[in-house]
Amino acid sequence: MSDEAIPRQSFTDKHRKVLLGGLAVAIFLAAWQAVFLVVPFNKLFVSKPDLIWDALVDLIVSGDLMRDLAISAVPFVYGFSAAVVVGVALGIVMGWRERVSYALDPIMTIFYASPLVALAPLVIVFFGVGVSGKAIIIFVLSVFPFIFNAQAGVRAVDRLLINVVRSMGGTERDLYLKVIVPSVLPYIVAGARIAVGRGLIGILVGEFFAASEGIGYAIARFGDLFALDRMFACIFAIMVIAVVLTEGIRWAERAAFPWRVGQ
Amino acid sequence: MQAYISGRNVNLTFRPPNRGPVRALQNFDIDIGEGEFLSIVGPSGCGKSTFLNVLLGLIKPDSGDIRMDGKPLAGPGTDRAMVFQEFGLLPWRTVQANVELGLELKGMSSDTRREVSQPLIEMIGLSGFEGHFPHELSGGMKQRVGLARALATDPNVLLMDEPFAALDAQTRDLMQVELLRIWQTAKKTVLFVTHQIEEAIYLSDRVMVMTKRPGRAKKIFKIDLPRPRDYEMRVTPEFNELKLQIWNELKDEITV
DSSP: OOTTOOOOOOHHHHTHHHHHHHHHHHHHHHHHHHHTTTSOOOTTTOOOHHHHHHHHHHHHHHTHHHHHHHHHHHHHHHHHHHHHHHHHHHHHHHHHOHHHHHHHHHHHHHHHHSOGGGGHHHHHHHHOSSHHHHHHHHHHHHHHHHHHHHHHHHHTSOHHHHHHHHHTTOOHHHHIIIIIHHHHHHHHHHHHHHHHHHHHHHHHHHHHHSOSSSHHHHHHHHHHTTOHHHHHHHHHHHHHHHHHHHHHHHHHHHHHOGGGTTO | OOEEEEEEEEEEEEOOTTSOOEEEEEEEEEEEETTOEEEEEOOTTSSHHHHHHHHHTSSOOSEEEEEETTEEOOSOOTTEEEEOTTOOOOTTSOHHHHHTHHHHHTTOOHHHHHHHHHHHHHHTTOTTOTTOOGGGSOHHHHHHHHHHHHHHTOOSEEEEESTTTTSOHHHHHHHHHHHHHHHHHHOOEEEEEESOHHHHHHHOSEEEEEOSSSBOEEEEEEOOOOSSOOGGGGGSHHHHHHHHHHHHHHHTTOOO
């Protein structure tokens, strides 16, 4: 056997990242479960993983969870889609036209930095507890990452590449299709990752304040009823959705923009 | 010699916002023969790259007469192509798609584009890399793609703006040899801007020294070294004599 033989990587070496991450989650859940072996357990005030799991299975089997999620999904889709369209359009104009950005930057920055959820009761008063009120709250929270990322994307367009296309006789349309859009798209997708999290906050807050159905309403109602196992089961469902959406976007990003990998 | 490209009394002043105007070119004259390889050396900021952009059609001069093949220059056109110092490759396009960019802008079908790009990619030695993205290539490979892209539209004039300045010294030497080989087969008129006197002598038929800003032609050296040129030529007495003469003209223009 030669000295240069590469030592074979063991299974644990190869999957170290996943194993360590999974181990931390397992320890967290086990510790949560185990702490009630010492601390007295009262299901009116706390819950633990095995009860939450049972509640989750119940909610799935009865169809309640899916019904609530489906109801909440409708305003989410409306609000989020509007945020994409308005945010991207506004951001591109702000990135392209200096005067528009001078005018709008301060007000946008103030809105983005403030806890806009505080406006939720007002929105409910104006637009009611239905789909439109919720959609507007989601829109308001998730539009800003699109604005700021699209703006940053346009500003980051390489002038040299504009000159390359122009020098080869490219038209204004060619500049958009061959340089500006491909430059800005990855920024918008990165903005979408942030916006998803904020949009989910929007749906919960909207349904906490005033709603008669939906996943946020379910969480609030189970809390009021001291059904903490079910409340946590619903929160867990939202967590799974948030992770699936953001990681899904990250995955789509890698598949759609392979040139970004090396940057 | 019949001038293929001629510039007479070209004047250009930049007026950047919030700053004073900058005179880039003043009464700039130039004549380039058909098929000639002319290099311009000059101090940083003397307007040599600016003149390339004027020839490319991206910048309009304030005054002056610029003609190509007897006709006044009007805007960008596929009879000229630029090789940029920073390559200017579109990062979201593969090697092949970058080479085909100019053909695509002309509205050529993908089959015809491929017929043009395939031999070019072969010529620059990147067969097998057609599907690679720029970030997967070395600097030298990127500039080969830049060169192939410029040649794809079959321009009469190649404008080269310090094309090898971003490369390491060894890669640069090899790229110079490569460029001469391509120039000799493709028969293009080349206007080559550089900071390196040695590079200018080795490649060119003539070398123009420019004054500091506002730039104009100070002196033109004819390089009577035989072609094809090889690497050993750089250590001959004739070569070094030229190098010294050009340096003596250039050094007065440089402020450190």
